[in-house]
Amino acid sequence: MKAVLQNQLARWGFAIILTILILALLAPLIAPYDPDAIDVKSILLAPSSAHWMGTDGLGRDVFSRMLFGARISLLVGFVAVGIATVIGVILGAIAGFYRGWVDVLIMRLVDVMLSIPTFFLILAVIAFLSPSIWNIMVVIGLTSWMGVTRLVRAEFLSLREREYVLSAQTLGAKNGRLIFRHLLPNSLTPIIVSFVLGVASAVLVESGLSFLGLGVQPPQASWGNILTDGKEYIEFAWWLSLFPGLAILLTVLGYNLLGEGLRDALDPRSAKINA
């Protein structure tokens, strides 16, 4: 971690994410209004001291909705990518460790999944399950594990040939021990990096789904659906799109900078370069 924070960009990224996380966690304390409180007498008010980020089409306070929306957007990112990572690590580990026909089978499954557009899968499943945050998280998770699988498999394949693993194996270490004590801990770096970068993409996917009307259900707020609400008034009610747009931008940027920083710091190759 220390190495990571020595990287300036990663430090910025970390700071951004931490700030947004804290704001999201403290939302109920900070938010000046109930995010769902409707007031048809104050529709689309420009930012003022009463409403820092103005109000939306139903007179709700955008600042409060942004804070609560942060929870949803971040939650969607974390859980979705968490699901993808778990699936990816399990399948990748099996493929990379056992090789042979299991490997072939899993990698062909990866090929199949990569050939079906993610958006189509998401749309079809959401149409079937109906949109809710949980379904959205599950669906994004179920459709984005392929990258992690490939990564972990490649990592395992190369680690398996390392001397310490081979010697552990000849000393009679069980497969489980091999995987959990030797292989997995040493593949952790790329997994963490891909997790962090994955969260960034998931936040963007959520906003895209909202654009298509398949996002989080009303009246719940997410950055994606606040932004979508504002898209028809981009120059008039600019506050309705500017704040969520910036929030998404900063969050995704933060995760990316952090992810790149992690990669730089933890990757032995670039360590050599920095030296």
Place this chain on the structure above:
Amino acid sequence: MPRALCIGILLALLAACGSNNAPPANLDAAFPPESGGTMVDAMSGEPSGLIPMIAGESAASAVASHIFNSLLKYDRNLELEGELAKSWDVSPDQRTITFHLKPDLKWADGQALTSEDVLFTWKLVTDDKTRTPYGADYKLVEKAEAPDALTFKVTYGQPYAPALDSWAGLQVLPKHLLQGQDINNTPFARNPIGSSYYKLDEWKNGERISLVRNDHSVLGPPRIDRLVSRFIPDPASQFLELMADNIDVMNLNPIQYARIVPARPQLNKRIALYKELGNGYTYLGFNLKHAPFDDVRVRRAINYAIDKQELIDGVLLGLGEPIAAPYKPGTRWVNPQLKPYPYDPNKAKQLLKEAGFEDHDGDGILDRDGKPLSFEILTNQNKQREMSAVLIQRRLKEIGIDVKIRVLEWASFLGRYIKTGDFDVVVLGWSLSLDPDQFSIWHSSQNKPGQFNFINYNNPQVDKLLEQGRLELDPDKRMKIYHEFSRLLLEDSPVVYLFEGYGLPAISKRIRGIDNPAPPAGIGWNSEQWYIPTPLRRTEISDR
């Protein structure tokens, strides 16, 4: 740095060559009517074809209405008048209608348009092989004949009051071009020949359709030479195009209409706003097979608990009306004695108490027999319906009803919930037809999967009125029947009428001759009289 420079140069170049629509002469000056010019509008979808009975979507009918004619049409006050027909008579037993066509009608290709074409079209629409959803009305005709070139006669099994309305809806197709063709899949759909003001000029897939004046038009020449409809799916882009003066006509949403345009002097100078009666209403419908919505007290309570004025203010920014009957406000079918349920939460609570709902367990939510009063409102992806649902959710929560909202994509909504009857409450809309017959929506026989009485409304008295209304051709007697029908409907409250929103067209001030304020039929009724004065025409499109 060089990159920034490159981009800068590029932008400068683009700017230099940009089509600068310098605001034309004085947009507020008066100009006499004249012919010529091009009007550009935007549509969110592309028609699948231009034979309206086959295509079905609204984009198709919008374009086809400029190309084809029906026997009858509605005038500016929504009364029927002849279009291809000069006159029509109804036989004393009210079963036979005889249409007398105007003389010397011609198709756009110069061929004569006769009663044979009308007969041919009727045969098409009633043919089982024709893939049209609109056959039902015309299948009631027992015998259709064309005794001479100018006479078309239809005989029904029994008097059918909506018949005339149905003949205003059937656009006549040319027999000489379609005979022997498979109507479901004919090149005619993309290259139609009609009889109305315009004919197809060019159809660029996915981009636009342009129509050009039809010199053989049976209704005389229109003033504007060309109509171009661009396909722009996203309403936000459409509005940007309107702001940039690249399109002349667009239907605005309430925020654009009431807030943005008035706040933009530049826009205000160039664009005129109109307001017309809407064509449909939004409602909250109960599944009457599900408890507790089988109890009229619960339905009325919810009706009282919803503040319709708040919905109109919040969702439509005041640009709509509350309704108490499923008819266009201002038409004769509206029963003037009926008033919408007022917003009265106390009365709502009292009614719910009578129905057995009280907060026994003190959790803030009413319950009966240990079951909380809680349900889900389903709606499709429609901004106004979503917002209505959110407002309703809040009001119902105040009287102790727990409501969740689920917004679905259209096909799943219909396939998974409506068709199977697996829903509690929906927020949806019905369009308002000009004929008062609403048999297919409210009659108890129309509740099978895929039919329109999916809320399972069943009132024998209403059934009887709906049956009577179909047989009665006398307008005054008919009016009484539907007034009584509306009264029963309001009393039963199987749906809560939420609002009827206005149509809000914005039209460039270069387009003149528009009837303002809008007559009951809307501003489009005389669009052939609209004109574009030469000094105001777009410079980048030269006329041919």
Place this chain on the structure above:
Amino acid sequence: MMRYLLKRLFWMVPLLVGISLISFLIMHLAPGDITTTEAAFNPKASEESREKLRKLYHLDEPVIKQYGYWLERMVKLDFGNSFASHQRPVFWEKQDEHGNVQKGLIQDALPVTLLINVLSLVLIIVAALPLGVLSALYHNKPADRGITVFVFVGFAVPGFWLALMMMYWLGVAHNWLPISGLHSLGHEKMGWFGQLWDYFRHLAIPVFISALGGLAGISLFVKNGMLDVLHQDYITTARAKGLPENTVVYRHALRNAMLPLITLLGLSIPGLIGGSVIAESLFAIPGMGKLFYDAVLMRDFPVIMGILTIGAALTLVGNLLADVAYAWADPRVRRGVMH
């Protein structure tokens, strides 16, 4: 090599069948079919007419049987016709018995999408190479940080938001560029240069937006490749020989750093035919994304299956090409893939 190729090609057949079967099942998992969406809420439309349609399209039969019909047609390379009322061919133009030609849906949409994607890929590479190289040369210096932040901002900004702002700024506020569509109204009457210019003006914002999102991936790829290469022995040797730094960087280092880029480009081939629904809706461009999205919403099964199958086939071919190209370019790997 030949055997390897054949083996990979052979694998594609069961994979394609698998992909199409999965797609077919998922598609039918979602409720509704074309008859629920067409004229769905028109009180004048009757349920019998919908039943009739359902029968005609075999929608009343079990899914697996419907898949059988579809597969049977696919064997003859017939993608079928759309369920929508225009019944246009899904893939390429067909002639009916009267000699009328109907253009295919994909035939219409593909060139547009391809054009935009190829242009944006070119733009990405043109921008990513110098950015990546600069980043590597000035690693961890302000220039590198600036570039990194810039490309990440491009990735992180929600595309439709930026698109709308650019449409407003360039199209409405300044009237420099058209807002949407592909052709101006007077396009046909322009000379060839005018037409080209017209295309260029219409495509400028869509291509820019699409390139901006993809810039981060490729430029970082180039940067990391360069970083790896710059510390290899042969570069040190070249430097030691006293070759000018430019020659070292561009002749020796960049060439080697670009090797992995070939793989990446191969992998992006299938992406070239997939359009973005969001961008195409906003810019009113009739491309593959909108075609596919509308087909899904309409439950136009033949169109959905057609696009998915072509996409899957291209993905598989793209993967293969990427591997082969890489093997061809790098003899070390060539030996590797044989195993």
